[in-house]
Amino acid sequence: MILTQCPCCAAPLPPTSAKQCSRCKTRYCGVACQKKHWEEGGHDKLCRKIRKGGGAEQYNANKKYTEAVAVAAEECAEDTKGQTCYICTQALHWKTKEGLVRGCSCRGTAGYAHVSCLAEQAKILVAEAEENNLDLKVKRARWARWSACSLCEQRYHGAVACALGWACWNTYAGRPESDTPRQLAMNLLGVGLYQAQHLEEALSVREAALSMARRLGGPAEHILTLQGNLANLYGQLGQKEQALRLRRDVYAGTLRLHGEEKEHTLIEANNYAMNLLDLRRFEEVKLFLRKMLPVAQRVLTDSHLITLKMRCCLAMALHDDPSATLDNFREAVTTLEDVGRIARRVLGAKHPFVGLTELRLRNARATARARELNVSSLADELEAMTPT
Structure with a gap:
């Protein structure tokens, strides 16, 4: 996950002032934990390996990505048997030896691919858009390749979405906090973890994303989206009243920004209705949705x-x-x-x-x-x- 906890005592790390290892940049809540982790926690043996892997965040991202790819390929193994990747045309990836996945709505023999191939395709498309300074609409379309199938255009779900989330974060984690692709990658990782029902990890990532956006003075629309993501997790983790309060604020803020007849507003309307349903406030759900359904x-x-x-x-x-x-x-x-x-x-x-x-x-x-x-x-x- 995004490294927001001390690896020695698991206490939350301050966002910018955490003590860190001078060699591999592993962060700690203080000098005492850093010393203890070196002497008793095995960091003395891992430090060089982490440094060679690009530092603590990058090393962790690469490790998690590899694990997530293996899980996605295993979950898709029955469906992908006897198929080949539509990008590299091989059954096993030539370098990683990973299996195939398909987490979209493609039919027949379409849509089978390696996560590594999907990630490389997205990476190339985004890099080309950045290098050529293409317009925002094109950049958004290119970025969508990290989360949606290029053939059927449906967003990936489950373990495949999680693996691509880690692939995306692994690609951009080393960039500065203010870098747009890095911020988008953090958000995509949160979505992927949520899709795969890794809720505690998703909560950590989304709290980190919201904290960073506020610290950097992010736009109101972006902060509303991050708050909405947190509301989803609060609901999933049983904190339903907290989720409803946050969801009501997000819907009201989105309505002010976009008006009633926009997709963003309708998405938040549905989320608000779902939170009301979780709390068994049935009459409110019925009144609200009978008003919003014709709009949708x-x-x-x-x-x-x-x-x-x-x-x-x-x-x-x-x-x-x-x-x-x-x-x-x-x-x-x-x-x-x-x-x-x-x-x-x-x-x-x-x-x-x-x-x-x-x-x-x-x-x-x-x-x-x-x-x-x-x-x-x-x-x-x-x-x-x-x-x-």
């Missing part, structure tokens, strides 16, 4: 992932509300059926959202059937009690 459908279309997530959230609010009626259950089932069909067609069967939607649909159908049986049974009882 008009601006993003019915097949956009954010629109699908909003519809799924509304269905769960209808289904989970203790005061739900049979009509509410039926609406939830109908909505989830439609969302599932669209998601499978657009995202592919292996996308996590598809599996989650289908699980929710099974549960909603079971609940609706049980309620229908109860209503039918009650009607029969009432009919039997009615005098003839």
Whole structure:
């Protein structure tokens, strides 16, 4: 992870004034920990190796990247069996001997690649854009190669996103803090760790990113994005009230900056609704989403992932509300059926959202059937009690 803790005592490190090893730049909370780590923690044996690896941050990034690539290739092994990389055309990478991955919505034999090949492709494209001072739109498109498939244009997910996050951070970690690609790489690593459910590591990275952005006087939009990322993690780690407070502030700030009919605002609207759902504030969810869904459908279309997530959230609010009626259950089932069909067609069967939607649909159908049986049974009882 981003090195924000003392390697000796695990205490948080000050952002700029931490004591560091003069040789390998490993940072410590003080002289005592540095001395103890050298004498008792094995740093005397690792110091030269870390220095040769580019310093503490770079050495750690390279180590984590190698581990993440191995995990991604192992998780994709069954799907990639007998395939070749669409970039280098080999089954095993010529240098690293790593296996193939595919974490997007490509079909058939398309989209199989080595993480190293994807990373090298992205690195070259970004470097070319920097060297030629290409315009911002082109730079953003080039940068997207770090996180999205160049063939189907879907963002990578799961272990593949995590491996590419480490690849990106490994590429730019040695640059100055004020360097834009380094800041973007830190954010991408946080997303990748979150995708792979390495939540504690993701929290450390995202807190470091927010602290750095505030220290450097980053733009309001960027800080809002970082706050939103932290809100996601607070929710995942069970700190739901803290997550909701932060999410409400992020949505309000994004609405002020962009207005209601922008993708950024709709993303934050969906995130805010999800936090309300986590806290079982069902009426607020329903009122809010019935207002925002028509906007999302008009601006993003019915097949956009954010629109699908909003519809799924509304269905769960209808289904989970203790005061739900049979009509509410039926609406939830109908909505989830439609969302599932669209998601499978657009995202592919292996996308996590598809599996989650289908699980929710099974549960909603079971609940609706049980309620229908109860209503039918009650009607029969009432009919039997009615005098003839």
